[in-house]
Amino acid sequence: MPRIASVLLPMPLPEAFDYAEPEGLALAVGDHVTVPLGPRVIRGVVTALRDGTGGNRPLKPVLERVDDPPLPPGALAFVEWAARYSVDVPGWPLAMALRGLRHPPPKPDKVLVLTGVQPARVTPARLKVMAAAEGTKLSGAALASAAGVSAGVVKGLVDEGVLAVDFVEPERGLPQPDLSLPARALNPGQAACVDVLKDMLESGGFQAALLDGVTGSGKTEVYLEAVAEALKDPETQVLVLLPEIALTQAVMARFEQRFGALPAEWHSGVSPPRRRQVWEAVAGGNARIVVGARSALFLPFRKLRLIVVDEEHDSSFKQEEGFIYQARDLAVARAKIEGASVLLASATPSLESLYNAQTGRYRWLRLSARHGAAQLPDIGLVDMRQTPPEPGRWLSPPLIKAMAVTLQRGEQAMLFLNRRGYAPLVLCKACGEKMKSPDTDSWLVEHRYTGRLVCHLTGFSMKKPEACPHCGAKDSLVSIGPGVERVEEEARHIFPDARVAVFSSDTVMDAEGAKALVSSMAAGEIDILVATQAAAKGHNFPNLTLVGVVDADLSLRGGDLRAGERTFQLLAQAAGRAGRHEKPGRALLQTYAPDHAVMRALAAQDRDAFVEAEMAMREDAGLPPFGRLAAVIASGPDGAALDAYVEALAAVIPNAEGVEVFGPADAPLALVRGRRRKRFLVRAERNVDLQGFMAAWRARAKVPNSVRVVIDVDPYSFL
Structure with a gap:
């Protein structure tokens, strides 16, 4: 009997297309096939098969089945769910699921x-x-x-x-974990958490837990034992998600110590042939443990039993280009689809996860003390109004004095500033012109190492000019504000005998570079580490006893609803790098707002008071986790056409109870790569089908060819 195959293509198409199954091909759901699409031949995946009799139109046939491991049912269901949740076409998450197959296999x-x-x-x-x-x-x-x-x-x-x-042929298999190796000794708190996780895994089915432990409390050891429990079934697989490539090597080493073999690695720093090899190993069930970035969620796991999201609060889990998604939330969804457990781990959990723990949706596992003899660092505030740095400098006298004492003791210091480059702004002192990226409202950041001005939004780069491009004045361009390169320069000037290094995405280009720098710091070969958030979490430096935060107020600026939460998380994580072993640690936060609630909470190390106040504010405003948000960003090269479209879209907003729509308004970055940008913000009650509302609204207004529309469910960036 002839059958019809629904084939989903990794393209921006709204649904799967129907093709006739040729006689004798015997397709199955999940098979990779090639099909005709207009004049082209496209590769896709079979998502459904049905009886083809009684059709009223001839269908083009499937051309051939591709001999690659089929997508398992859970992976297919996840692709379709992710598209619905993100209010996007299913071809985009499918393209992510097939990403490993774009690469050739390793050469002989x-x-x-x-x-x-x-x-x-x-x-x-x-x-x-x-x-x-x-x-x-x-x-x-x-x-x-x-x-x-x-x-x-x-x-x-x-x-x-x-x-x-x-x-x-290169060895295609991956080393298998040895479950007979002994675990590290656990303290009573860790052991209690492990017991709960073992109970979750033994009882089976979908369950979620939040591992909420202060910095240095040994969360990694807890989830390593959960991984060991999950792998007792020889067919099961485990996924560990990390927010930063820089963290991968340290975590990989911990897994190798515990299981005698390195996990499979998945992130942009892995070579294309190796990614192909890992994809096939995951699909074949041979990759038992995968450690990777957010895109590893889309790998074709055969029998996924546990997902761990380490540093679950981190904003790097939010994908904001291409297919837009929040990996933490999708990890919970994938676990539910697979009937697996999910563990979210953090020293500073997101308010969304804390709310789910407080309301009983997640099991709440708490580690309130550091492991072993280590104690939490003392946190002090440096009031920059009372003790400012010298003119043209950025380090205050109290911080410099603390650094001198630290170095005299033979200990290490870290200066934390979450701003890359030398200076965030370059302007002309003659005419006041601010250097911006062409056709973009983004300032150019000066990088002294390369002598270039760089746009971190678009990637545009140019050599720093000798004269102002606007007025022609020579030697008039001045650097405004500090970046890590400028702080490094100052640290070298004050402490000329100290060994100073910078840890940022500009100086550490890949996982191997991160491994080398982390090893050098851990070995005591660096005295002062100047770092962005790349070094503010997950790393363990035994001799680091002082953390100085250069601009503690930086992330409080702007209109981000999560500004307070992000600042608390980032600074608590950065301060937590100090004193993680026997030597006591100290953190000094330079601030112009010492009375701000975030600064007071950090100094008092009273996270619960901060969370309570932040939750109350969010509840009053109906903001996450008590409400839901979505954004619509429309952009186009023609300002008039863009205005006409957003006005038409505003005129057809569906009537829905519990939904408010704000806008349209110019985006804060109103021009990017020559395209004008407009934004809507949607706020909805928790019980509203926000995705249904957004899909229905978008369908009511025809999008001109020149206009691009992006829907962002639960936006993290408001630029």
Whole structure:
């Protein structure tokens, strides 16, 4: 009987397309196929099959089935759910789910083998090579190293035919975790949390928990034991999500210590062939543990039993370009679809997760003390109005004095400033012109290391000019405000004998660079580390006893509803790097607003009081977690056409109880890459079907070809 295959394509299309199943192809849901779409041949995935009799129109046939592991039912269901939740077309999350297949498989390894031919001239070095090559297949470099000779000796044997080149397929399997290895000793609090997690996993089905532990309390050891419990079934898999690539190497090392093997790694720093290999291993069930960035949520797990979201509060889990989603929320959804458990871990949980824990939706596991002899650092506020730095400087006298004492003791200090580059603004002192990215309202950030001005929004970069492009005045461009490069310069000036390094995404380009810098800091080879948020969480530096926050007020600025929450989280995490071992730690926060509620809460280390006040404010305003938000961002090159569209969209807002729509208004960054931008903000009660409202509203107004419309459910950025 003929059948119809619904094939979802990784393209911006609203639904799966129907194709005829050729006789004998015997397709199954999840199969990869190629199909015609206009003049092109496109790869897609079968999402449904049904009886094809009685159709009133001929269908184009599926061309062929692609011999790749099929997408499991849970992965397909998650792709479709993610699209509905984000009010987007399902082709985008499918493209993310198939990302690993875009890359070619690893190339065969080139090795050398003995041919049986004897060399014309026998030397001790050649005999060593032949002995090392006996019964092995090694690359030329590996063979030379094994024999302790130069590469020229090996090449000479190849030229004479004593060694021949062969090609072998790279090992596709991944090392498997050893569950028999002993765990580290746990304190009573950790052991109690592990017992709850084991109970969750043993009882099966979807369950969620929040692991809420102060910095240095040993949350990683707790979830490692949860992972060990989840892997007792030899077919199950575990996913651990991290917000920063810089954290990956430290966490990977902890997994290797616990299980004797490195987990599979998934993030943008992994080579394309390796990503293909990991994708296939996940689909085949051979990758038991995956540690990765937010996109790892879309991997084709066969039997996912546990998802861990480490640093669950981190805003890096929000994807804000392309397919827009919040990985923390989608992790909970994927666990529910798979019938798995999900563990959210943080020293400073998001208010959304705390609310779910307080209301009983999540189990609430708390670790209130640091592990071992370590104590939480003392946190002091430096009132910059009373003790300002010298003119043109950024470090206050109290902070400089504390750094001097720290260095005299042979201990380490960290200066924290969440601002990349040398200066966030360059302007002309002659005419006042601010240097901006072309066709964008974003300021250009000065980078002294490269001598360039960079737009961190669009990626535009230019050499710093000698004269003002606006008025032509020479030597008139001045740097305003500090970035980490400028703080480094000041630290080197004050402490010329200290070893100073910068930890930011500009100085640490990949996971290997992060590993090297973290190892250097841990080994005591750095005295002062100047760092952005890349080093403010997850890292453990035994000799770091002082953290100085250069501009504690930075993230309080602007109209972000989460400004207070983010500031508290970021500064608590940064301060928590100090005193994580036996030596006591201290943090000093430079602020011009010492009476601000966030600063008072940090100094008193009273998170509960801060959370209570922040929750009350959110509840009064109907903001998350007590209400829901969505944003509509419309952009276009033609201001008149954009205005006409947003006015038409405003005129057709659906009538819905419990929903308020604000706008349209110019976005704070009203021009990006030559496109004008307008925003709407939607606030809804918790019981409202916000996704249904947004989908219905968008469908009421035709979008001109020149206008691009993006819906952002639960926006984190209000630019």
